[in-house]
Amino acid sequence: MLHRFATFVAACTAVLVLAGSLVTSTGSGLSVPDWPTTYGWSMFTFPPSKWVGGILYEHGHRLIASGVGFLTIVLAVWLWIAEPRRWMRWLGVSALGAVVAQGVLGGLTVLFFLPAPVSTAHAGLAEIFFCITVAIALFTSRGWIAGYGGSAEAGVDDRTLRGVATATAALVYTQIIVGATMRHTDAGLAIPTFPLAFGHIVPPVWTAKIAVHYAHRVGALVVLSAILATASHIWYHHRTRRELMRPATLLVLLVLAQIALGGLTVLSGRDMWINSLHVVCGALVLATSLVVALRSWRVRFADGEVARARAVRLQTDNRSWVRA
Amino acid sequence: MRQRTVWVTGLFSAAAVALAVSTLACGGGSKEATTAEPAAAAGAAGGGGQKVDPATAGDVTGTVSLDGAAPKNEAIKMNADPVCLRENKSPQFQETYMVGPDGKTLANVFVYVKDGLGNYSFDPPTGNATIDQKECRYHPHVFGMRVGQPLEIVNSDPTLHNIHAMPKTNSEFNTGQPIQNMKTTHTFTAKEVMVPFKCDVHGWMNAYVGVLDHPYFAVTGADGKFSLKGLPPGTYTIEAWHEKLGTQTASVTLGAKETKDVPITFKAAAATN
Numbered sequence: 001m002l003h004r005f006a007t008f009v010a011a012c013t014a015v016l017v018l019a020g021s022l023v024t025s026t027g028s029g030l031s032v033p034d035w036p037t038t039y040g041w042s043m044f045t046f047p048p049s050k051w052v053g054g055i056l057y058e059h060g061h062r063l064i065a066s067g068v069g070f071l072t073i074v075l076a077v078w079l080w081i082a083e084p085r086r087w088m089r090w091l092g093v094s095a096l097g098a099v100v101a102q103g104v105l106g107g108l109t110v111l112f113f114l115p116a117p118v119s120t121a122h123a124g125l126a127e128i129f130f131c132i133t134v135a136i137a138l139f140t141s142r143g144w145i146a147g148y149g150g151s152a153e154a155g156v157d158d159r160t161l162r163g164v165a166t167a168t169a170a171l172v173y174t175q176i177i178v179g180a181t182m183r184h185t186d187a188g189l190a191i192p193t194f195p196l197a198f199g200h201i202v203p204p205v206w207t208a209k210i211a212v213h214y215a216h217r218v219g220a221l222v223v224l225s226a227i228l229a230t231a232s233h234i235w236y237h238h239r240t241r242r243e244l245m246r247p248a249t250l251l252v253l254l255v256l257a258q259i260a261l262g263g264l265t266v267l268s269g270r271d272m273w274i275n276s277l278h279v280v281c282g283a284l285v286l287a288t289s290l291v292v293a294l295r296s297w298r299v300r301f302a303d304g305e306v307a308r309a310r311a312v313r314l315q316t317d318n319r320s321w322v323r324a
Numbered sequence: 325m326r327q328r329t330v331w332v333t334g335l336f337s338a339a340a341v342a343l344a345v346s347t348l349a350c351g352g353g354s355k356e357a358t359t360a361e362p363a364a365a366a367g368a369a370g371g372g373g374q375k376v377d378p379a380t381a382g383d384v385t386g387t388v389s390l391d392g393a394a395p396k397n398e399a400i401k402m403n404a405d406p407v408c409l410r411e412n413k414s415p416q417f418q419e420t421y422m423v424g425p426d427g428k429t430l431a432n433v434f435v436y437v438k439d440g441l442g443n444y445s446f447d448p449p450t451g452n453a454t455i456d457q458k459e460c461r462y463h464p465h466v467f468g469m470r471v472g473q474p475l476e477i478v479n480s481d482p483t484l485h486n487i488h489a490m491p492k493t494n495s496e497f498n499t500g501q502p503i504q505n506m507k508t509t510h511t512f513t514a515k516e517v518m519v520p521f522k523c524d525v526h527g528w529m530n531a532y533v534g535v536l537d538h539p540y541f542a543v544t545g546a547d548g549k550f551s552l553k554g555l556p557p558g559t560y561t562i563e564a565w566h567e568k569l570g571t572q573t574a575s576v577t578l579g580a581k582e583t584k585d586v587p588i589t590f591k592a593a594a595a596t597n
Contacts, residue, residue: 026527027524027527028524028525029524030486030488030498030524031486031524031525032486032500033486033488033498033499033500033524034500039484039500039502040500040502050483050484050502052404052405052406052407052483052484052525052526053404053405053523053524053525053526053527054404054524054525054526054527055484055525056404058524113496113498
């Protein structure tokens, strides 16, 4: 049950990322000038008849964020009560801290008229929070608890894979931050042509916005290379390991879709839906790369954790909520 | 262990209550937001305070023309707000290129004395400047006002707007006006040409204001004409600003009680996105 709820929270967070990206893609970030109120109303009593224009996106985003915040409180409390792994309890606390900080950042960016550093930090923390929810869902899964094969020794112990998968996840996050910087400095169309830059491989002219935009394009190629390296390693060395093969294959498909969406975003002049799907797909690339990385590290977690987690699973099955 | 569980659960519950209270703050209704700032010495030019002698003052007049065919104005879709659709029965277009009947004269050009006034000071303006949000459009689209002069912002629409000013020199502000006939007042404390306004709820709405520390400014109508009256003798730089076509400047030397005509021409090919 806990795993299912954690998965639900992660899914809701993905929806929240989409809602947040629509705010920026539609230029609605300041359509509600006040926070935490909405035109003087409590955000929960603001009349639906007034959810017009940009308010639909900004106010909707705030409501969804509140919902995710509430779900995170429930998740954190549930983890604290039911989880035998101390670090998991604190991971729930960190999720709660992150979502509260995220709400504050969102409010600050509105009150200070969307300063680029604050808006970019809001976007960056959103991805971190999403990663935490995905990690919690992963750590509470039967496969993780069982060690992917029934015992910790049966897990994949591949130092090269751990290195390349971890580096890939880090590169994906870096690329997301560059993309967020590009979005919030209005550099999304600084190079309005794709795939070439003003008819060249390297831009013939440079401004700060062109530099940020070009860095994001180069970053896409770097990330693609890292993902292909990770996936190739798994396909070649761990073909029989479903816990690695599935996310690795998904990761390749997602990054190809992401590059296509990025090109279409430019060619469409930043169509709001293509632009927003590009943001969400980026989050999914990050989450999937994180799953691959974490699963590559599974074998390094203590054996005792497996036994304790099994005991909890048994007791949960027996409808007991007391920690072992 | 059980005591710690109870304590921690209580802590989480308190956090949840705090989160709920903070988001339910100021429940119900709306607040009229007033963004009035302390008025600076309205309209006073920097410098020694010399007054203009009406006995020697002259005028600079002119016509702003457009060389070439005016680009088409972008059509506006107001689907985002049913009230805006209801308020506007006819098709709506941006007011970017407003020309006279012959297509040769240009409206919504802000013309002003950019340089040459030296040490003159001027009486503060009487009355307020006004911008109205009506039928989901700003009225006027381009206008001028004085430093320190109150700007009255009115929402005449039965829907909500936010008025978001994005100056570079003055302070940015973004005020919500959820109620029809709501008024808020704002003053700009520094001269700035031009300050854009937008509504983040209705993305098609835009307006521009020129804030000056003297009274010599005008906005052209469909006939392209402007008149800067009561200028003391001297040599001036006259600048004409258009939201897409950029600026054009002209120099004029005015003698005592003289009227000079300064034609200004914008090239249609200069239009930017």
